[in-house]
Amino acid sequence: MKRWQRDYGLATRMFLTMFLLFAVYIAFIAVLSYLRIPLGMIVIFAGVMLFLQYYYSDKMVLYSTGARIVTESEEPGLHEIVSRLCIEADLPKPRVAVVDSSIPNAFATGRSPKKAVVAVTTALMQRLDRNEISAVLAHELTHVKNRDVMVLTIASFFSTIAFFLVRYLILFGGGRREGGQIMLAWIASIAVWIISYILIRALSRYREFAADRGAAIITGHPSHLVSALMKISGSMDRVPTEDLRKAEGMNAFYIIPAISKSSIMALFSTHPPLEKRVAALEKISREMELA
Amino acid sequence: MKLFDTLLGRTKLKKPKIEALFALSTAYISLEALGFKPSGVSGICFKPVESSRFSELESYLRELLRLSASETGTMCQFQTDEYNYNWVILNDEDFEDLVTTTHLISETIIEHDFEERLLCSIFAFGDVYLIYNYKEGTFYPFAPLADRKRDSNLEFRLRSAMEGELPIEKEVEKWHPFWGIPF
Numbered sequence: 001m002k003r004w005q006r007d008y009g010l011a012t013r014m015f016l017t018m019f020l021l022f023a024v025y026i027a028f029i030a031v032l033s034y035l036r037i038p039l040g041m042i043v044i045f046a047g048v049m050l051f052l053q054y055y056y057s058d059k060m061v062l063y064s065t066g067a068r069i070v071t072e073s074e075e076p077g078l079h080e081i082v083s084r085l086c087i088e089a090d091l092p093k094p095r096v097a098v099v100d101s102s103i104p105n106a107f108a109t110g111r112s113p114k115k116a117v118v119a120v121t122t123a124l125m126q127r128l129d130r131n132e133i134s135a136v137l138a139h140e141l142t143h144v145k146n147r148d149v150m151v152l153t154i155a156s157f158f159s160t161i162a163f164f165l166v167r168y169l170i171l172f173g174g175g176r177r178e179g180g181q182i183m184l185a186w187i188a189s190i191a192v193w194i195i196s197y198i199l200i201r202a203l204s205r206y207r208e209f210a211a212d213r214g215a216a217i218i219t220g221h222p223s224h225l226v227s228a229l230m231k232i233s234g235s236m237d238r239v240p241t242e243d244l245r246k247a248e249g250m251n252a253f254y255i256i257p258a259i260s261k262s263s264i265m266a267l268f269s270t271h272p273p274l275e276k277r278v279a280a281l282e283k284i285s286r287e288m289e290l291a
Numbered sequence: 292m293k294l295f296d297t298l299l300g301r302t303k304l305k306k307p308k309i310e311a312l313f314a315l316s317t318a319y320i321s322l323e324a325l326g327f328k329p330s331g332v333s334g335i336c337f338k339p340v341e342s343s344r345f346s347e348l349e350s351y352l353r354e355l356l357r358l359s360a361s362e363t364g365t366m367c368q369f370q371t372d373e374y375n376y377n378w379v380i381l382n383d384e385d386f387e388d389l390v391t392t393t394h395l396i397s398e399t400i401i402e403h404d405f406e407e408r409l410l411c412s413i414f415a416f417g418d419v420y421l422i423y424n425y426k427e428g429t430f431y432p433f434a435p436l437a438d439r440k441r442d443s444n445l446e447f448r449l450r451s452a453m454e455g456e457l458p459i460e461k462e463v464e465k466w467h468p469f470w471g472i473p474f
Contacts, residue, residue: 011299018298073439076470081374083467087410088338090305090426092464114464131375146300210300217302220340220408288342 005217014206018155021199025158028192035181035188037169039161046160054153058095058117061109067097067119078125081134082118082141089141089218094118104128104232108140109149116144124232132228135215139225142214148207155203159196165189205272212277213284222285226278233274304407308428309397311458315414315421315430316390318456322416325452329386330415332474333393335379337400338408348403352379355399356392363388370473376410380474389414397425413472419445420472421453429460433468441468 032039053060061067072079078096086093094108094116104124110116118140125133143149169186216222296303319329339345349369356367356379366382379396383389393412400409409425419434419442432449434442446466453459460466 005303006301011301014299072468076439080468080470083469084338084374084376084410087424087426087465087467088304088407089302092462093467130373134374142300142302145297145302147297148300151298207300210302214300214302217304217407220338223341285341288340 005213007213010206010209010213014203014210017199017203017206021155021196021203024192024195024199028158028162028188031188032185035185037165037181037185042161042164042168046157046164050153050157050160054111054149057149058110058115061107062097062117062119065099065107065119067099067117069095069097069117077130078120078133081130081137085134085138085141085218089138089145089214091116091141091145094141094144098122098125106136106140108143110144111149112147113144118144128228128231131219131221131224132231135219135221135224135228136232138215138218139211142211142218143207145214146207146210148211151207152200152204155200156196159193159200162189162193162196166193201270204270208271209277209280212281216281216284220288222281222288226281229274229277305426307397307401307406307409307425309394309401309425311428311430312390312394312397312412312423314457315423316387318453319386319390321456322449322452327416327419327449327452329389330417331382331384331386331389332415333381333389333412334472334474335381335393335396335400335412336376336410336469337405338376338410340405340408344403345405348400348405349377351403352396352399355395359392359395363392365389365392367392372471372473378473411469413469415472415474416449418442419449420469421449422467422469424460424465424467427460427465429458431460431466433466435468435470435472439468439470 062069070078075096075098078098082096083093085091091113094110094113095118097117097119099105099119099121101121102123104121104127106118106120106124108116108118118137120133120136124136128136165185166189169182169189212225215225219225295301323329353369356365359365360367363385364383365388368380368382370378370380372378381389381392381396383392393414397409397412400406411425412423413433414421414423419432421430422433423430430453432446432453434445434449436442450459
């Protein structure tokens with residue numbers, strides 16, 4: 001592997017985030033079992049729910065975004081780009097979908113590379129040139145290669161349980177002696193939920209950086225992704241807010257989330273700010289030149 | 292450490308394998324016997340990189356091809372397609388020379404440290420193409436028809452002709468099509 005293809009900093013931060021998340025979860029389980037909170041039902045329920053969400057991620061996302069699978073004769077250019085990127089990245093070819101939308105964006109989903117779907121919006125195809133579309137698709141294919149749907153689903157398992165406990169633990173309330181324990185468990189759940197939420201968001205942002213890197217490595221052209229990101233974010237700001245609100249649901253999987261910038265704090269954002277992404281890509285570009 | 296790479300989101304591109312290309316210089320005889328006559332054309336497809344060293348490679352390749360052309364009589368041509376991939380297209384009636392030159396160019400690209408940019412090389416056999424995937428080190432057939440359809444019948448016939456002669460791509464999902472091959 002060449003020097004420009006490595007980023008120990010990013011790998012370390014990602015590892016640290018996952019480690020912290022794991023530690024928080026272990027502590028959470030320890031506290032709950034110490035307090036003798038009956039968890040069986042909730043764990044099964046959350047497990048089944050997350051598994052279904054993971055297993056049917058492609059169908060659910062396609063349905064909720066209104067994406068339409070396109071055949072090779074409908075969108076020959078798009079298929080050709082995906083095909084070549086797949087050879088480069090050593091992936092089976094995913095299904096290709098198009099979303100009828102005036103917001104230029106793209107996403108990838110699916111439980112495994114074989115079940116993956118990559119989608120682009122009609123606006124993306126209109127406003128970006130071939131190189132930029134190819135860079136965006138390489139970013140999405142890196143999400144597929146890194147199995148981000150699975151990683152984020154597993155990462156949010158106990159967070160989901162904490163969330164359920166926060167909402168329903170009050171219903172457990174029984175005798176007076178148990179009251180205190182339930183209160184403690186409730187406080188622990190809230191703490192775990194908040195901490196894990198922030199950690200999962202951080203993890204999600206690191207996965208975005210990793211996907212940007214992957215796109216640079218697969219295409220060999222970091223600058224194509226930079227110009228694509230610039231174009232996408234530039235036109236994001238001009239889009240009317242009604243459309244944006246409608247598009248908010250699938251943020252975690254989009255290349256640039258459809259939320260107006262000021263509306264959300266950086267800590268809670270699923271995507272890193274544009275300037276940081278561009279800076280990271282420019283660094284790769286410099287390293288490539290020096291390699 | 293594939294699990295670790297996935298977990299930490301590291302992208303590694305597979306190193307190309309070029310040795311299997313040589314298998315073609317003997318396998319073509321049995322392919323020809325089964326009715327797949329080589330057309331004497333091949334193409335090497337690779338993606339340019341954003342780096343000044345890449346243009347050095349290009350001029351080096353041109354020089355190399357000029358030299359080998361005077362030796363083997365292989366004609367060559369550079370082309371960039373609509374997806375910005377580079378092609379070196381070779382013409383030689385002698386199929387063994389064609390394979391050797393294709394191998395030589397692949398090797399040169401690898402030596403110049405652009406090994407990950409090699410996408411595939413393609414050999415024409417009349418209406419059907421044989422595509423060599425460098426990352427897998429395997430061959431697969433591709434028979435394009437009008438309107439982006441594939442003649443799978445012909446493809447599977449070529450595949451069975453290749454059986455035992457060439458390393459065949461086993462996963463059919465990886466039989467990626469190449470529309471508009473520039474030769």
